[in-house]
Amino acid sequence: MKRIVLSLLVMGLLSACKPSAPHQAIGTLERDRVTFTATANEIIRELPVIEGSLVEAGQVLVKLDTQNQQAILARAIANESKATAYLQKLTNGERVEDIAASQAKVAQAEAQFIESQKHYRRQVELVERKIVSQSELDSAIASRDKAQASLNAAKEEFSKLTAGSRVEDIEQAKAELAASRAEVALQTQKLAELTIVATRDGILDNLPYNLGERVAVNSIVAVMLANSVPYARVYVPANHRIHFTPGRKVMVHVDGVEQAIEGKVRWVSHEASFTPYFALTENERARLMYLAEVDLVDTAAQYPSGVPAQVDIVESSGE
Numbered sequence: 001m002k003r004i005v006l007s008l009l010v011m012g013l014l015s016a017c018k019p020s021a022p023h024q025a026i027g028t029l030e031r032d033r034v035t036f037t038a039t040a041n042e043i044i045r046e047l048p049v050i051e052g053s054l055v056e057a058g059q060v061l062v063k064l065d066t067q068n069q070q071a072i073l074a075r076a077i078a079n080e081s082k083a084t085a086y087l088q089k090l091t092n093g094e095r096v097e098d099i100a101a102s103q104a105k106v107a108q109a110e111a112q113f114i115e116s117q118k119h120y121r122r123q124v125e126l127v128e129r130k131i132v133s134q135s136e137l138d139s140a141i142a143s144r145d146k147a148q149a150s151l152n153a154a155k156e157e158f159s160k161l162t163a164g165s166r167v168e169d170i171e172q173a174k175a176e177l178a179a180s181r182a183e184v185a186l187q188t189q190k191l192a193e194l195t196i197v198a199t200r201d202g203i204l205d206n207l208p209y210n211l212g213e214r215v216a217v218n219s220i221v222a223v224m225l226a227n228s229v230p231y232a233r234v235y236v237p238a239n240h241r242i243h244f245t246p247g248r249k250v251m252v253h254v255d256g257v258e259q260a261i262e263g264k265v266r267w268v269s270h271e272a273s274f275t276p277y278f279a280l281t282e283n284e285r286a287r288l289m290y291l292a293e294v295d296l297v298d299t300a301a302q303y304p305s306g307v308p309a310q311v312d313i314v315e316s317s318g319e
Contacts, residue, residue: 024310025244025292027234029254031305032226034200038064038215039193047211054227055198061222062207064194064215073187080180087173102158109151116140116147202227229301232263232309235273235289240313244268244292252294255308263294263311 046063049055123140126132198204206223209215232252236244246267251260272288294311 023314025234025236029230029307030233031230034224035220036196036222037218043214057200059198062196066194069191076183076187083177083180090170106154109154113147113151116144120144232294234311236292241290251312253310263296266295268292
């Protein structure tokens with residue numbers, strides 16, 4: 001009889017030592033973290049806001065040195081002006097003075113050709129009379145042909161000036177102007193990015209660099225916490241994951257707050273993660289859990305980030 005009682009007592013103790021499945025998903029209150037990175041390897045010139053301050057969207061957080069980028073932008077603007085002037089030159093055509101000068105050259109060439117033509121005819125008559133030699137006639141022929149070529153060249157130059165630029169040249173100039181304008185827009189954007197501003201209302205949580213330090217490209221220069229209602233980031237045990245789905249209404253308990261807060265599951269990870277050390281006992285730390293996020297009602301906006309929170313996961317409820 002004593003053996004039976006002892007056996008029952010041992011079994012009861014063993015069953016009592018077995019860890020029971022948790023009835024709450026444990027985690028903390030969190031807010032969206034907004035990080036700002038440096039787009040250039042420059043020196044920090046201004047830090048107008050101190051850590052922990054409330055900031056509004058559009059407020060300057062960090063200013064990097066802009067001297068180098070301003071020079072690059074100035075060169076891009078100069079190239080744009082050059083491309084604009086060249087396109088205007090092609091589309092406006094030649095100046096009136098240049099056209100008039102070319103027309104005068106045509107008239108001069110015509111006069112020289114007429115004179116050389118008359119001289120040639122006189123030389124032909126004189127050769128027929130045998131007054132002059134054949135060499136003088138040959139010289140007259142050469143002068144006439146030379147005057148003819150000069151006249152043709154002057155006419156072609158005049159036609160070129162009055163006909164305007166080729167369509168291909170104009171299209172090429174337009175493309176070069178478009179490229180230069182795009183470059184100006186790009187360099188202007190890069191210059192603006194050297195002044196880092198808040199993209200939403202919130203709290204300036206961290207400034208990793210000090211004034212005067214040179215930052216590397218893509219390094220984080222400011223971190224903000226969104227000034228909005230926090231959400232609960234909790235870890236859901238694997239045996240409760242199947243019922244803990246987005247859209248489910250739950251009750252959230254926050255340390256230091258007597259009454260539970262209403263919440264709604266907005267996201268649950270599809271992949272399990274190792275259980276954090278604070279969520280389970282020593283014997284249960286090897287179990288896997290699923291990270292989840294629970295939206296809270298607006299009345300929770302006053303609670304700070306990082307406060308421990310627990311979400312009830314035993315009672316089944318839905319929308």
